[in-house]
């Protein structure tokens with residue numbers, strides 16, 4: 001029976017010949033993930049199960065990244081709980097400040113996820129790793145606790161939806177614009193419970209960074225996972241990096257899809273999603289005059305080196321507008337170092353930006369750039385819900401790194417082509 | 421089990437930042453989370469919600485982050501159940517795992533108004549609006565999810581140790 005890539009990975013991890021959408025399975029996990037918000041709850045639940053050890057010390061990644069470096073005493077308490085648990089159980093993949101990064105930038109970079117893997121994480125953007133041709137999805141803390149004890153999880157096999165991108169990319173258009181356009185088209189529940197498989201010539205030529213950005217936002221359409229068939233671009237990324245053997249799966253040509261969408265990328269301009277939902281996307285050229293107080297470049301969506309290069313390209317030799325704070329947060333320490341070597345950090349600081357150590361920080365209104373009532377930010381993050389970045393009466397506009405950088409220079413939402 | 425209470429009505433796409441804003445996630449204490457539950461969507465909610473009250477909302481309730489703090493905050497606020505057209509999938513999973521009853525019914529979600537008195541028969545999924553006298557049938561809960569509820573949540577189901585495999 002023909003299967004999609006998602007179905008093949010799930011079947012392999014459930015020890016079955018085949019699986020069909022709607023079927024409930026128990027699946028072996030290759031890696032589980034928790035952070036400083038979700039792991040403390042999972043650890044409390046884990047203690048209740050009554051097992052002495054975790055299922056595998058190598059396969060649990062704990063990454064304090066949301067409120068670290070600890071922003072207050074309570075956050076410090078949460079982070080310490082995670083650290084103590086990691087030490088007690090001798091976990092090899094606990095990442096401390098100074099060696100850490102935002103979880104979804106960090107795990108692929110460190111070679112902890114590979115093609116064909118099944119990964120669950122107590123963080124909704126765990127779907128990011130689909131970019132590597134893995135099945136990965138977000139779960140809650142109780143699911144994480146169960147998986148830390150058993151090394152397996154229960155899943156309902158999702159129906160798959162295919163998104164085909166053809167044509168040619170316009171200048172300044174990247175993965176962020178493709179996915180914002182898609183969510184704008186299908187809505188924030190347009191892929192509810194479903195796998196989102198991204199295909200077509202545009203995707204085949206998209207960089208790994210662009211693919212991570214797209215799969216990262218599958219959850220913003222309600223998707224269970226985002227996934228891209230691994231190819232030579234994937235191989236170049238994982239070779240010498242991946243710590244475990246990996247396997248390339250692809251969908252059978254006659255696999256069944258709940259729906260297939262076609263997009264002509266030649267018609268997609270850089271996008272901006274207006275408050276307060278990611279589905280409120282429109283071309284930057286139709287944004288009108290929207291003055292901003294802050295611009296954020298970073299996060300698990302757009303905090304990778306390719307993103308910083310795009311931002312630097314738009315900022316080169318320019319100054320941040322006098323009314324704007326531009327805050328740039330490289331996704332991991334390695335990305336930070338690479339940006340330093342390439343001179344990007346110098347470009348940012350000369351332009352008048354603040355550059356931060358890796359952290360989720362302002363993305364979820366944690367710290368390092370909270371908005372006051374009435375303030376507006378353009379941000380490369382993935383959510384613009386009410387109060388997401390601070391006061392409930394503040395506003396967040398989602399965009400790609402070059403648009404965020406250009407907006408910081410212009411003091412209003414602007415395309416990089418407008419910066420003179 | 422019969423759940424009964426007054427309805428708090430919300431729209432579609434109620435996200436987890438609306439249910440419990442991330443600025444309060446430096447704790448996982450249910451009582452403290454309950455004090456801020458839904459406050460950005462309706463500032464009166466945390467102080468005026470009564471034990472047994474019911475939340476009704478449109479489609480895609482609980483979209484956004486994976487924070488289990490969201491169903492925990494709702495439960496700790498005393499809410500007996502949530503009725504919505506559809507639920508975002510991580511929220512759906514989390515609600516079962518922590519023992520917050522939830523019911524999917526587009527009709528009920530649309531008809532029921534703020535302040536209505538509603539009962540839900542948790543076993544059969546029958547929703548009755550006492551204010552209007554109308555009844556609705558919620559989508560059936562898969563047997564596996566029912567087992568989790570019967571066991572008292574996912575952790576209890578594992579702790580019993582009588583299941584070699586989760587499913």
Ligand code: SF4
Pocket residue numbers: 066102103104123125299300301359360363364381382
């Ligand atoms: S960067 Fe933002 S969306 Fe990504 S994991 Fe951190 S808080 Fe979540």
